[in-house]
Amino acid sequence: MNNTQVKFSDRKSEIDLYQLQELFNVAAFWAKGRSIEDMGIAIANSQPVITVRAQERLIGFARATSDGIYRATIWDVVIHPDYRGTGLGSKLVESVLSHPHMHRVERVYLMTTHQQGFYEKIGFQSNSSTTMVLYNQRHLMPTPEIQLQESLGG
Numbered sequence: 001m002n003n004t005q006v007k008f009s010d011r012k013s014e015i016d017l018y019q020l021q022e023l024f025n026v027a028a029f030w031a032k033g034r035s036i037e038d039m040g041i042a043i044a045n046s047q048p049v050i051t052v053r054a055q056e057r058l059i060g061f062a063r064a065t066s067d068g069i070y071r072a073t074i075w076d077v078v079i080h081p082d083y084r085g086t087g088l089g090s091k092l093v094e095s096v097l098s099h100p101h102m103h104r105v106e107r108v109y110l111m112t113t114h115q116q117g118f119y120e121k122i123g124f125q126s127n128s129s130t131t132m133v134l135y136n137q138r139h140l141m142p143t144p145e146i147q148l149q150e151s152l153g154g
Contacts, residue, residue: 005054005055006052006053006054006059006088007052007053007054008050008051008052008091008092008095009050009051009053010048010049010050010051010095010099011051012043012044012049014051015043015049015051015058016058017036017039017040017043018036019057019058020039020058020061021034021036021039022058023058023059023060023061023078023080024039024076024078026080026081027078027079027080027081028076028078030113031076031078042063042075042076043063045065046063046064046065046075047064047065047066047101048063048064048095048096048099048101048102049061049062049063049064050062050063050092050095050096050099052079052083052088052092054083057080058080059079059080059082059083059088060078060079060080060083060088060089060092061076061077061078061092062074062075062076062077062078062092062093062095062096063075063076063096064096064099064101064102064108066101066102066105066108067105068101068102068104068105069104069105069106070105070106070107071105071106071107071108071109072102072105072107072108072109073108073109073110073111074093074096074097074108074109074110075110077089077092077093077096077110079092089118090118090121090122093119093122094122108124109127109130110124111131
């Protein structure tokens with residue numbers, strides 16, 4: 001692999017959702033079968049979103065959600081199997097962390113099933129004391145009608 005042919009981008013408008021779906025299906029057991037529509041929603045609600053391309057081929061992806069100051073979570077970090085072991089995964093995560101929307105965040109979380117060692121090399125630490133999950137239970141709980149104010153002033 002020639003690193004001069006690899007391009008990192010934070011432009012959501014450049015993301016080909018079909019290539020992303022293919023990348024997830026090939027390289028991410030936890031993201032197989034995601035729909036184009038759902039991936040579009042996730043990307044629209046994430047900042048930053050970082051892609052890695054070799055020529056026109058999408059070979060890496062990661063995104064984060066954050067309030068920009070206190071907390072953030074990194075999601076969907078993936079590198080195509082043909083490009084693993086080249087340092088691109090570390091550079092991808094570092095690109096997310098150094099993005100202007102993230103660089104001041106006090107605490108960054110992520111979830112991983114098998115890659116703890118990879119993230120530890122970047123500086124992440126195990127944190128078993130704060131991990132909890134609530135699965136969407138819309139079918140069990142009625143959704144109350146809530147009117148949101150457009151601004152704090154009403």
